[in-house]
Amino acid sequence: xxxxxxxxxxxxxxxxxxxAAGADWIGFVFFPPSPRFVTPERAAGLSNRIAGGPPRVxxxxxxxxxxxxxxxxxxxxxxxxxxxGIPDMGRLRxxxxxxxxxxxxxxxxxxxxxxxxxxxxxxxxxxxxxxATRPGGNAVSFDWSLxxxxxxxxxxxxxxxxxxxxxxxxxxxTGATAVDVSSGVERTRGVKDAHLIRAFIANARxxxxxxx
Numbered sequence: 001x002x003x004x005x006x007x008x009x010x011x012x013x014x015x016x017x018x019x020a021a022g023a024d025w026i027g028f029v030f031f032p033p034s035p036r037f038v039t040p041e042r043a044a045g046l047s048n049r050i051a052g053g054p055p056r057v058x059x060x061x062x063x064x065x066x067x068x069x070x071x072x073x074x075x076x077x078x079x080x081x082x083x084x085g086i087p088d089m090g091r092l093r094x095x096x097x098x099x100x101x102x103x104x105x106x107x108x109x110x111x112x113x114x115x116x117x118x119x120x121x122x123x124x125x126x127x128x129x130x131x132a133t134r135p136g137g138n139a140v141s142f143d144w145s146l147x148x149x150x151x152x153x154x155x156x157x158x159x160x161x162x163x164x165x166x167x168x169x170x171x172x173x174t175g176a177t178a179v180d181v182s183s184g185v186e187r188t189r190g191v192k193d194a195h196l197i198r199a200f201i202a203n204a205r206x207x208x209x210x211x212x
Contacts (some may be wrong), residue, residue, distance in 0.1 A: 002204045002207060003178040004178070005157060005180040006026060007027030010038045012046065025056075027056075057101070080098050083103045101120065102122055105124065105127030111127065113153060122152070140161045141160050143160030157176070159181070160162075161184075167181070167184075171207040
């Protein structure tokens with residue numbers, strides 16, 4: 001079963017489509033420079049449209065504990081997805097009682113992690129270019145062949161540069177069992193497209209031999 005995360009949800013149509021299409025996770029971005037940024041209040045309003053459903057993932061960049069707590073005071077999250085220098089994941093897990101995903105930028109084989117460093121899951125994507133103003137894949141994929149022979153220290157997702165057109169190839173090339181997409185299902189920068197969301201999920205599932 002290929003699992004799919006649709007990240008950067010910021011409007012009602014995208015949320016409803018991702019849930020209806022069978023996304024395994026819904027991601028909200030709590031990083032103001034991102035065109036997909038949502039306030040905790042906005043994310044809570046979207047999440048509350050449907051009780052239950054896919055786990056909600058909160059994306060944070062170099063967060064303080066206070067920043068995470070502020071979001072959690074407004075809404076329920078199931079996972080913390082963290083970028084940047086995270087000094088003590090164990091402390092964050094103990095305080096908030098939530099699993100932690102650690103994003104890892106990959107440019108060469110030496111970037112592939114050999115230990116989980118306290119994370120429950122890793123998210124592998126292209127290392128951002130030097131001039132980038134945001135972390136993450138920035139709509140670019142890394143060389144998937146780097147993953148040949150890599151032994152993952154914990155569960156992981158493949159991200160960065162994925163689209164409905166290449167997600168099947170990415171899964172076949174890397175053996176990924178979970179994928180994450182954001183800009184690859186947008187019709188314009190920061191605006192999700194319902195057709196692309198449905199196509200991405202369907203193509204990922206077909207690549208894994210799952211019924212659609």
